[in-house]
Structures are given as C-alpha cells and as structure tokens.
Amino acid sequence: MAFKLPNSKLPDVKTTIFTEMSLLAQQENAVNLSQGFPDYQPDENLIKYLGEFSKKGHNQYAPLFGIKELREEISRKFNLQYQVDYRPDYEINITAGATQGIFTIISAFVKKDDEVIIFEPAYDCYEPAIILNGGIVKNVKMLYPDYEINWNEVKNLVSEKTKMIIINNPNNPSGKILKQNDIDELISIVKNTNIIILSDEVYESITFDEKPHLTLAKYPELKERTFVVGSFGKLLHITGWKIGYVCAPSDLINEFRKVHQFNVFCVNTPAQFAISKYLQNVDDLKSISTFFQIKRDYLKSALKETPFQLLDCEGTYFLSANFGAISDKQDKDFCYWLAQEYKVATIPFSAFYKDRTDEKVIRFCFAKEQETLDKAIEKLLKIKL
Structure with missing residues (x-):
C-alpha cells in the first residue's frame, strides 16, 4: 500500500503573499516596496x-x-x-x-x-x-x-x-x-x-x-x-x-x-x-517616529502626483492607496501588473481578509533607503490615466 499524505491541518494556507511578491520583485527586477523590512543597516x-x-x-x-x-x-x-x-x-x-x-x-x-x-x-x-x-x-x-x-x-x-x-x-x-x-x-x-x-x-x-x-x-x-x-x-x-x-x-x-x-x-x-x-544608552524613542514620518511624508507627497488615492496613515511603516482610478483589475492582479509593467512590488489588501475582500487597495512599505524610495517614485510617476 502506497503512502498517502494525511489531510492538511491548514488546507487553505499557501505561500504567504509577502514571499510571493518579494519573489516577483526579484524576477521582474522591481523595486520591492512589498515586504515589511528595512533595506538599510541598523545603528x-x-x-x-x-x-x-x-x-x-x-x-x-x-x-x-x-x-x-x-x-x-x-x-x-x-x-x-x-x-x-x-x-x-x-x-x-x-x-x-x-x-x-x-x-x-x-x-x-x-x-x-x-x-x-x-x-x-x-x-x-x-x-x-x-x-x-x-x-x-x-x-x-x-x-x-x-x-x-x-x-x-x-x-x-x-x-x-x-x-x-x-x-x-x-x-x-x-x-x-x-x-x-x-x-x-x-x-x-x-x-x-x-x-x-x-x-x-x-x-x-x-x-x-x-x-x-x-x-x-x-x-x-x-x-x-x-x-x-x-x-x-x-x-x-x-x-x-x-x-x-x-x-x-x-x-x-x-x-x-x-x-x-x-x-x-x-x-x-x-x-x-x-x-x-x-x-x-537610549531614553527617548521618539526619534523613531520622526525618522519614519519623514519617509512617510516624502512618499505621500510624491504619490499625490499620481492617480492613486491615498489612505490615512497614522502609524506603522506602510502607506496604502486605492488604485480604482487606474484600473478595474482585482487587487492581486493589479500588484502583478504594477510589478511587471512599472517595476514596483506592493501588497494587495485582499491578502489580509479571510474572504479576500477586494477594495482595490494596495500597501507600500516606506521603511526603505532614500535611493530606493526615489527609484520607486520615479517609476510610479509614469502611471497616467
């Protein structure tokens, strides 16, 4: 009798969207604003x-x-x-x-x-x-x-x-x-x-x-x-x-x-x-918020020149935006299109819902070097209606 794999305890779980989009970024040589990690050195x-x-x-x-x-x-x-x-x-x-x-x-x-x-x-x-x-x-x-x-x-x-x-x-x-x-x-x-x-x-x-x-x-x-x-x-x-x-x-x-x-x-x-x-040697951690707010504001200011509709960002190092004015694609399909056509990798919001609710919203990570943000912005500014 051949071995039969037991039923999965997580049958609906596949490779995470973060891994998937980072792999896509590598394949497409795209600027990776998808996965939430800094691309700069710590202190x-x-x-x-x-x-x-x-x-x-x-x-x-x-x-x-x-x-x-x-x-x-x-x-x-x-x-x-x-x-x-x-x-x-x-x-x-x-x-x-x-x-x-x-x-x-x-x-x-x-x-x-x-x-x-x-x-x-x-x-x-x-x-x-x-x-x-x-x-x-x-x-x-x-x-x-x-x-x-x-x-x-x-x-x-x-x-x-x-x-x-x-x-x-x-x-x-x-x-x-x-x-x-x-x-x-x-x-x-x-x-x-x-x-x-x-x-x-x-x-x-x-x-x-x-x-x-x-x-x-x-x-x-x-x-x-x-x-x-x-x-x-x-x-x-x-x-x-x-x-x-x-x-x-x-x-x-x-x-x-x-x-x-x-x-x-x-x-x-x-x-x-x-x-x-x-x-x-650290008593004041307020500088961390200041550090990231500068990056948030920089990306936010630049994306206002694009057709994206920005969402409010009160915390974290993620800025999100609605792309409905650009495309009627499903959000994951849009992320693939964006990485392939404009060489910027992002994360679709539907990945954060069990039923894959699609609000035409994607997430950008701005915990990145200035050079990385500039490269992404240069590409995103090319998107026109």
Whole structure:
C-alpha cells in the first residue's frame, strides 16, 4: 500500500503573499516596496555590540525567560514611555520575534472550539495559529476607507465561547491606531468576562502627527487580562534578528512559559546582550517616529502626483492607496501588473481578509533607503490615466 499524505491541518494556507511578491520583485527586477523590512543597516553600535558579546563567549543557551539585563531594559522602557510597571522576573519574557510570541500565547490558551475575535484587514499569522489549536476564528471587518472598528459587531460576537480578542495597534496594513473611545469600548466589552486580550503592538513606536500610542497596558481593567507583544525588529531596524518580547501579569506569563519552553525554549543569546546594552544608552524613542514620518511624508507627497488615492496613515511603516482610478483589475492582479509593467512590488489588501475582500487597495512599505524610495517614485510617476 502506497503512502498517502494525511489531510492538511491548514488546507487553505499557501505561500504567504509577502514571499510571493518579494519573489516577483526579484524576477521582474522591481523595486520591492512589498515586504515589511528595512533595506538599510541598523545603528553601527548595535552591530558592534553583537560581535563583542559573541567574542566574550555569550554563545550558548540563554535562560528560558530571556537574559535578565534585557528584561530589565524592557521594564524600564514601559515605565519611561507609559508609566506602566512590569516586573522583569515574573511578567516579561523574551521571544524569537513577535510572531513566535503570538503563536505561543494562542497555543497556551486556545483549545478546541474556543472562539477568537480578530479584526480585518489582519496580519496573516493570527488565523493559522488559532486553527492549528482547534479554535474558531470570528472576523470583524474594518472596511475601507476609514477602517474603524464596529464595536457593536464585536459585542454581538462575544459569547461564552469567546476565549480571546486579538488587537493589532497600530494596525498592519491599514495604519490605523486605537483612540480613547476604542479603548473604552473594549473595556466595556470584556468587563465581567474571562476573555484574554492579545495586543500586538509591534509598531508602538511608529505613530505620526503627534498622535499617541495607547498601549492596553496603561488601563488596569485591560492590563490584568492582556498580553502585550513587542518587537525589537521593528524598533531597531533588525527584523532578521527575530527578537521580540511579551509582557503580561505573572499568572498569564506562567502559562505562556509552559508552552514557550517546549517551543523554542530560549532566544539568540548574543543578540539579547547587544540589544540590552544598546537600550541602556537610549531614553527617548521618539526619534523613531520622526525618522519614519519623514519617509512617510516624502512618499505621500510624491504619490499625490499620481492617480492613486491615498489612505490615512497614522502609524506603522506602510502607506496604502486605492488604485480604482487606474484600473478595474482585482487587487492581486493589479500588484502583478504594477510589478511587471512599472517595476514596483506592493501588497494587495485582499491578502489580509479571510474572504479576500477586494477594495482595490494596495500597501507600500516606506521603511526603505532614500535611493530606493526615489527609484520607486520615479517609476510610479509614469502611471497616467
């Protein structure tokens, strides 16, 4: 009897759109504004520290929780930025990137037939993790052009089966940030429930026009039930280092660590030491927003000279636009056309919806060198009606 492949646990999952569009960019020799990573070097001091700590012998397993020095720096960061206290030993854990932290949180708590509410357009790692753990995804759409949350819809979805709500703030891909009224609605919804909140805040330090990032950790009614997930990849331009962290009350972190220890157990040791030393000399992270706002404004100003209709970008390093005036193609087909005909690679918004909702919106990443942005702009300016 010939071997037969078992039924897939993720039958609908294919190669991610990010990989697909980056491959297309290579094939077409297109400027890659699709995948969300910088094409420039991080601070030279950070790279220097990485080598120093490796040479000093910090090349073996780190503790399960992460090195103490880095956990203390994260605690200091929350205190300085938000006046929020997390105890380094009991309420902070270092992860192999934010995605591993998210997967581990979901794995630690979501059981068969538990319901998890997510907001679309949604980053693509949430739903597969929920499904792999036997959970049921409940989608709330934040529709074009405002991408505001319909909290009445959320209230109607909450039931005794609701185990978790996943928030992404600032939101990738829409660039929207939560306002105080959103926080108030969320507090009202979870009151007198046992719902856990997973707050993906990897773009926390990239908000624009002096609009504040409202971390859920600032609100006691939410902090007691919330995992805050962060990323040094986004914070320090080192996505390839895959270093993130999660913060939560000790009883939640204890459950997280039970899964974490059998997942990755620990995280890149010299990188943890390097980031820790780097953060010791950084008290003000506001310069990160300024750095990216200059890039956002530059790309935004240039694209106003094209037929694209720009969407508001309050945070993240993604600027999105409607292409309806240019073409009636489906958004993915348009992205292929744009890469092939004008040599600029982007991401279609339909990839962020389970039912592939097509609003004729695409996403540009502006975490790029000035030269890269200029090349892309030169090509995009050639698009005419």
